[in-house]
Amino acid sequence: MIADASNASETSKLKSRAALASIAASAALTIGKLVAGLLSGSLALISEALHGLLDTGATILTWFAVRAADRPADDEHHYGHAKIEAVAALAETGLLIVLALGVLFEASRRLLGDSSPNVVNANWLTYSVLVVSIIVDLVRWRSLEKIAKQTKSDALAADALHFSSDLVASSLVLLGLLATDYGFQQGDTLAAFGVSLFIGVAGWRLGRRTIDTLVDKAPDGMSQHMRDIVAAVPGVAEIEDLRLRAAGPRIIGELIVSVSRTLPVERIMEIKDQIAAAITQDFPDAYVTVTANTRTLDDESVLERVLMAAARKRLPIHHVTIQEVEGVKSIGLDLELDGRMPHGEAHDIASALEAAIRDELGSDIEVDTHLEPMEIAELSGRDAPADVTAKIAGTLTSIAAESSDVQDVHSVRVRETPAGLVVNYHCRVDPARTVERVHLDVDRIDRRLQGEAPGVIRVIGHAEPLREQLALKAELKA
Numbered sequence: 001m002i003a004d005a006s007n008a009s010e011t012s013k014l015k016s017r018a019a020l021a022s023i024a025a026s027a028a029l030t031i032g033k034l035v036a037g038l039l040s041g042s043l044a045l046i047s048e049a050l051h052g053l054l055d056t057g058a059t060i061l062t063w064f065a066v067r068a069a070d071r072p073a074d075d076e077h078h079y080g081h082a083k084i085e086a087v088a089a090l091a092e093t094g095l096l097i098v099l100a101l102g103v104l105f106e107a108s109r110r111l112l113g114d115s116s117p118n119v120v121n122a123n124w125l126t127y128s129v130l131v132v133s134i135i136v137d138l139v140r141w142r143s144l145e146k147i148a149k150q151t152k153s154d155a156l157a158a159d160a161l162h163f164s165s166d167l168v169a170s171s172l173v174l175l176g177l178l179a180t181d182y183g184f185q186q187g188d189t190l191a192a193f194g195v196s197l198f199i200g201v202a203g204w205r206l207g208r209r210t211i212d213t214l215v216d217k218a219p220d221g222m223s224q225h226m227r228d229i230v231a232a233v234p235g236v237a238e239i240e241d242l243r244l245r246a247a248g249p250r251i252i253g254e255l256i257v258s259v260s261r262t263l264p265v266e267r268i269m270e271i272k273d274q275i276a277a278a279i280t281q282d283f284p285d286a287y288v289t290v291t292a293n294t295r296t297l298d299d300e301s302v303l304e305r306v307l308m309a310a311a312r313k314r315l316p317i318h319h320v321t322i323q324e325v326e327g328v329k330s331i332g333l334d335l336e337l338d339g340r341m342p343h344g345e346a347h348d349i350a351s352a353l354e355a356a357i358r359d360e361l362g363s364d365i366e367v368d369t370h371l372e373p374m375e376i377a378e379l380s381g382r383d384a385p386a387d388v389t390a391k392i393a394g395t396l397t398s399i400a401a402e403s404s405d406v407q408d409v410h411s412v413r414v415r416e417t418p419a420g421l422v423v424n425y426h427c428r429v430d431p432a433r434t435v436e437r438v439h440l441d442v443d444r445i446d447r448r449l450q451g452e453a454p455g456v457i458r459v460i461g462h463a464e465p466l467r468e469q470l471a472l473k474a475e476l477k478a
Helices: 002-040 043-069 084-113 124-151 154-181 187-214 222-231 265-282 302-312 343-361 386-401 435-452 466-477
Strands: 238-247 250-260 286-295 317-325 328-338 366-374 406-417 420-429 456-465
Touching: 002 043, 002 124, 084 187, 124 154, 222 238, 222 250, 222 265, 238 286, 250 265, 265 286, 302 317, 302 328, 302 343, 328 343, 343 366, 386 406, 386 420, 386 435, 406 435, 406 456, 420 435, 435 456, 456 466
Parallel strands: 250 286, 328 366, 420 456
Antiparallel strands: 238 250, 317 328, 406 420
16 A cells, blocks of 8 residues: 555656646747747747647646646545546647637638738748757657656646647648748748648547546457456356446446355455456556356256255255156255254244245245254363273274274264263275265264263264375385
8 A cells, every 4th residue: 555655656746747847848839939930920830839828828737637636535536536637638629629720710811811911031040949849849749648658647648649739730830931931922821721730630639538538438448358357267157247437547447247156255255356366467557346246057056056045044954855756856955953942933944945945946846854953052071081982982993893884993082061972083984985875884883872872962973085094004114
């Protein structure tokens, strides 16, 4: 944040210095052209002086605009004040058009309606002013154009456009005066036509650009480029909407994307962060607000849709069974609820879940819910005596030994709680066996233990792949 503020301050100073230099250059050239034009009687040069006078006023306006545009956002201007530069540029456009029409009118009057001779007496002062003007215009045009691109300033870009048109116009005036010196009496008047034409073209170009900014035209090609970047981010299902607009040096936008509704909130936030990072990498001056809407994707499975229905009601379910019976889907699931809850209340919750699943999959879906008690209170406990733990560990090992499917019972822990004994243990199984098969094997051991060890209320068996044990033995041998 400190670096951003420092960069913004440097940019503001750079624009302000460029605007002040433009004021000085425009004022000096205007005075020189006006004096030379009055002494020589050149309409083209006087027209250029008037153009320069308007340019001086415009550059003063630019200086005030760039200072005001860098003010931060406030309660009334939530997006900042950057468009003040565009307003200033629009005012400059109006001045250019008025001047172009005035010069065109005077040139037409001299060429068609004025019978008096057009006396033009160009001297060394006239030519010197024009040559100096062309050099200054060239330097200021290139300098302002560079700074305008660097700072993304509409007002400085307008000034650069002015100086480029001044360069062409001064060149035309010089050619017109040379033509007059060589006997072509209407050379100066025709040069004035050229000046008015270029002033008008400059005004049109500036006006088009300024109006594009004021009506929030998206920068050319940026929208499609940004869409391509966002579409490449994993997890983005669709780009619903993208709106971009220029605000001074910044591009401000709003992006709405679709993501799968089955994704967890953390993953959706990651996708949004990845989108923002991808945009910033290609467009460092873009500030785009990203909104992610969840939606049903075509490839969602029935299981995912059932889990979503339960997640929306914040209900834990497991052991979901999906069957196709004569063209009708049948859903069976286990629903965990507080074991102390009255059955009537629990049945209402289950019925509401079943209705939600039918709304999701269709009214002809069969849904059956099996209620299971869930212990929601934390149980205080302590380690059981060593002899109790050893006895239960021996019982577990004995039960597991009856089958080769479960091996190496270890890490047996027994805790005493007010409700009874809670047993945790680890065992190893063939990693190629299915989850369903391993669950049945471990569940068989758990149930046997509860039947043979009085006081055991809960058994948690954790099965590990047998390959871990084999790898460990190989490592120890090595």
